[in-house]
Amino acid sequence: MGPSEHVVPGSRREALPGARRVGDADPAETVRVTVVLRRAAPRSGAPADADELVLVERFARDHGLSVTATSPAARSIGLLGSVAQMNAAFGVSLGRYSTDGQTYRGREGDVHVPRELADVVVAVLGLDDRPQARAHFRVAHDPRGARVEGVAPRAATSGYPPREVARRYGFPTDLDGTGQTVAVIELGGGYRTADLTEYFEKQGVKRPTVSAVSVDGAKNTPGGDADGEVALDIEVIGAIAPGAHIAVYFAPNTTSGFYDAIAAALHDTRRKPSIVSISWGEAEAGWTPQAMDSYDELFADAGPLGVTIYAAAGDDGSRDNGTGDNVDFPASSPHVVGCGGTTLAPTGEVVWNDSATGNGATGGGVSVHFGLPPYQAEAAVPSSPRRTAGRGVPDVAGDADPLTGYQVRIDGRDAVIGGTSAVAPLWAALTALANQRGGTRAGEPHERLYAHPAAFVDITSGDNGGYSAGPGWDACTGLGSPRGEQIVQILGG
Known part of the structure; x- marks a missing residue:
């Protein structure tokens, strides 16, 4: 030029x-x-x-x-x-x-x-077509120490049905998400209808309506590594909110494809999603500022449209696959509810951190790109790695440890999968129940969530490498895991 x-x-x-x-x-x-x-x-x-x-x-x-x-x-x-x-x-x-x-x-x-x-x-x-984001799901290591690649049958030896996780968190049982559409963003992989039919039959749940939406030429293409992500998202939402319509937006894994998928979901006048679940992301250091800012402007549109957006906070601890402490985007957007992870033990919860065994750890920390939002003014968010007042991540949490993960079915096999990828659809399903209860659309919920800390189980034990859990908000599990009925009352109005 x-x-x-x-x-x-x-x-x-x-x-x-x-x-x-x-x-x-x-x-x-x-x-x-x-x-x-x-x-x-x-x-x-x-x-x-x-x-x-x-x-x-x-x-x-x-x-x-x-x-x-x-x-x-x-x-x-x-x-x-x-x-x-x-x-x-x-x-x-x-x-x-x-x-x-x-x-x-x-x-x-x-x-x-x-x-x-x-x-x-x-x-x-989109000038650059490098894979922009990673799917934040984890399959547990083989007990003998070898990584379980793909969906080995021996991975399906434990874990919880999603409805059992919902029961543990006190989700209401008289709601099924009827009248809601949950948008799921996928940057690869696909699902097989036969898997969904078998899965929901085994779970004793009516099969939800699932539709695939093509964005920028990408389609439902099962058979790849990302199938685990797609199955986890659909099956967690569908098991907890089977009355909801699940619309899966498939897009290329590029900055333009990701943006276009989110835009397609937010402005879909046919399906009209009220909730968006995103289980893909990358450390802020892996994004350009122009991309993060343009995405954030798109996320800001969600509130006026009555749409709630959840995003996984990452599975690599406070470093988020980077050098030094990093937070994951888009979970770090102030207009997105960032979802961290816990280990769901029989008698309580702790921060998910299995880094020592290679099974991952919840992401979390403080953004170096986005400033401290007003709703976190009283949350005692620590300074960012650049010593600035930044957006704290995550906002909320839920079971993410693959060793206490979710039963799923992928490519004809049963498996147990975790990761913060499971927490975004978990909260998406809970919000579908809340919207059904209130006959409304929750929209951007941050102010309401931060105003009601008693609606959460405060996680006070554990760390994610760079940050430790403690009373109140922390950079491991945010406000904590949900007390389902109370969250429904808050979001459902």
């Missing part, structure tokens, strides 16, 4: 640790990106300005790019073009990178747009 170029703030991207550029990307390779625009007005839920959408569309045509989708509500435009066209349009140099046996299309440095779009475009997502 010429001297009129403008750097999109927060767009600088680094290569993955240990990755090396092995060459330029094929100039003819097709690239799909999502361009995110600012709001037309400074309020949550405000759409993009119609004239500014036209400006971006004109820019796209000038560079030979095709407009694949336009969403004023999500403030986004989908563009399709070749690597060569994207390089020219956004002032980048896309290359092929290699790391840990995988290759990806990537970039380093900033993204650029013309100066006339400087105050219009807030993010350009």
Whole structure:
């Protein structure tokens, strides 16, 4: 681009640790990106300005790019073009990178747009197609010390039916989520209808209505490692709230695919989800600021729409698969309810931390990107690793230890799976019950949850590596695990 170029703030991207550029990307390779625009007005839920959408569309045509989708509500435009066209349009140099046996299309440095779009475009997502997020589920190690890969039959030797976990937490038994739609975001894998039929029959629960929604060309594709995540999400929600409709939004595991899936769920005028469950994420250090900020703006739309969003806090302790303490995004968004993990013992709960045996530990800590939200002003959140006042993660907790995990059925086999991936759908199901009870939509619940600490079982024992549990909110289990009936009363109004 010429001297009129403008750097999109927060767009600088680094290569993955240990990755090396092995060459330029094929100039003819097709690239799909999502361009995110600012709001037309400074309020949550405000759409993009119609004239500014036209400006971006004109820019796209000038560079030979095709407009694949336009969403004023999500403030986004989908563009399709070749690597060569994207390089020219956004002032980048896309290359092929290699790391840990995988290759990806990537970039380093900033993204650029013309100066006339400087105050219009807030993010350009998807130029880089590295896997952006990880599924936060865990299968326990084999007792003999070998990792149980996939879904070995011997993994299904213990664990709880989801309805038993719900019973332990005092979920009401006179509700089934009727009238609610729970959106589940999946960035890989799939489910088999036969598995769901067998699973719910074995659990003694009517099979819920489950539908697959394709986003950016991704589809329900069972047979991969991520099937465990998909099954866990559907089966936990379906066992506890079988009357709810479960809509599974499948999208590519890229910054644009993830964004588009969330936008599709929030603004789905056909299914109208009241709850979104997200079990995928990555340490904040693995995201660009432009991506986190544009996602956070999208999450801010949820409240006015009456949608509640839950996200797993991660399964790698306070480091979250990074160097030093990290929190997981999107759980760190102030508009998302971050879900931490416990070990559910016969007589109580402690922080989930099986790091010594390789079985993971709950994520949690303090954001270095998002400031302290008002609802956490009295929570005694410690300073962030940068000594700033940051958003504390998680907000709530639930059983996540794979050794006290959830019975599921995946690819024709029974298994027991845990991870904070189980906690997001657990809370999603509880919220479906609350919405049914109140005949309403809970929306963003943070202020109500933090105003009622007695509605939680306070977890005061254990740590996640960098932080220890204690009375009140902590960076391991947040406010604690739910007292189901009380949470239903709070959220159901």
